[in-house]
Amino acid sequence: EDQVTQSPEALRLQEGESSSLNCSYTVSGLRGLFWYRQDPGKGPEFLFTLYSAGEEKEKERLKATLTKKESFLHITAPKPEDSATYLCAVQAPGGSYIPTFGRGTSLIVHP
Amino acid sequence: ETGVTQTPRHLVMGMTNKKSLKCEQHLGHNAMYWYKQSAKKPLELMFVYSLEERVENNSVPSRFSPECPNSSHLFLHLHTLQPEDSALYLCASSQGNRNYGYTFGSGTRLTVV
Numbered sequence: 001e002d003q004v005t006q007s008p009e010a011l012r013l014q015e016g017e018s019s020s021l022n023c024s025y026t027v028s029g030l031r032g033l034f035w036y037r038q039d040p041g042k043g044p045e046f047l048f049t050l051y052s053a054g055e056e057k058e059k060e061r062l063k064a065t066l067t068k069k070e071s072f073l074h075i076t077a078p079k080p081e082d083s084a085t086y087l088c089a090v091q092a093p094g095g096s097y098i099p100t101f102g103r104g105t106s107l108i109v110h111p
Numbered sequence: 112e113t114g115v116t117q118t119p120r121h122l123v124m125g126m127t128n129k130k131s132l133k134c135e136q137h138l139g140h141n142a143m144y145w146y147k148q149s150a151k152k153p154l155e156l157m158f159v160y161s162l163e164e165r166v167e168n169n170s171v172p173s174r175f176s177p178e179c180p181n182s183s184h185l186f187l188h189l190h191t192l193q194p195e196d197s198a199l200y201l202c203a204s205s206q207g208n209r210n211y212g213y214t215f216g217s218g219t220r221l222t223v224v
Contacts, residue, residue, distance in 0.1 A: 004153070034212055043115070043201050043215030044154075087154070098166060101154040 003027055004090050006102035013109050016077045021105045023088030024070040031091035033071050034099060035064050038085045078109045114138065117202050117216035124192065125224055132187040132219045134202030141206060143185040144213065145177060148199040160185065161207070192223045 007022045023033070032051055036044035048057040050066040057064050061082065063074045073086055085106045089099035115136045124130050136143065142161030146154045159166035160179040167177075174196075176188040185202055199220050203213040 036212070036215075042217050043203070044213075046212030046214065049212055089154075098156055098159060103151065103153050 029093035115216035
């Protein structure tokens with residue numbers, strides 16, 4: 001069973017059509033939750049780290065929020081250049097700080 | 112050059128070949144990682160080298176062998192691979208491995224024929 005589940009698997013939006021991506025996790029005592037963006041043919045690019053429920057972080061048209069069970073990546077008025085795969089990763093409590101990644105959400109924004 | 116650099120970008124190898132992937136980071140980070148990325152699957156951690164922990168994923172076959180001669184360089188030696196090993200291999204680095212995001216390289220696209 002996956003500790004980190006991302007939905008939807010794929011999302012198509014029109015330019016300017018706001019939406020949200022979801023990352024749900026089953027671990028308790030979260031150490032940290034990470035969001036990355038990955039463009040085709042490239043490695044993931046770090047976006048945000050969230051540590052506790054209620055925390056929010058913003059970068060341009062992206063805003064990440066965190067609850068005790070899930071995180072949302074809100075995309076406001078997206079542009080075609082926001083098209084990418086968005087990855088979520090979770091650090092669980094325990095000895096290792098290595099995060100567990102979700103399968104990602106592939107976002108396509110049409111002009 | 113800055114960031115995390117991986118070479119080669121693309122590699123096609125036969126099942127009997129021996130090859131190596133190289134990763135170099137210019138960020139002054141003290142932890143480096145190898146990940147495998149296959150289609151429709153989550154990123155899979157293969158190996159970690161850091162001052163705080165050294166981790167090997169026990170499910171990684173012995174035909175993959177890491178080498179970390181210093182904090183700036185990381186290698187992945189490949190030997191007698193199988194077609195199912197075809198994937199994107201990503202190197203990453205971080206300053207510590209606690210609550211910091213990773214900086215990834217662009218990856219090596221490996222095809223085993």
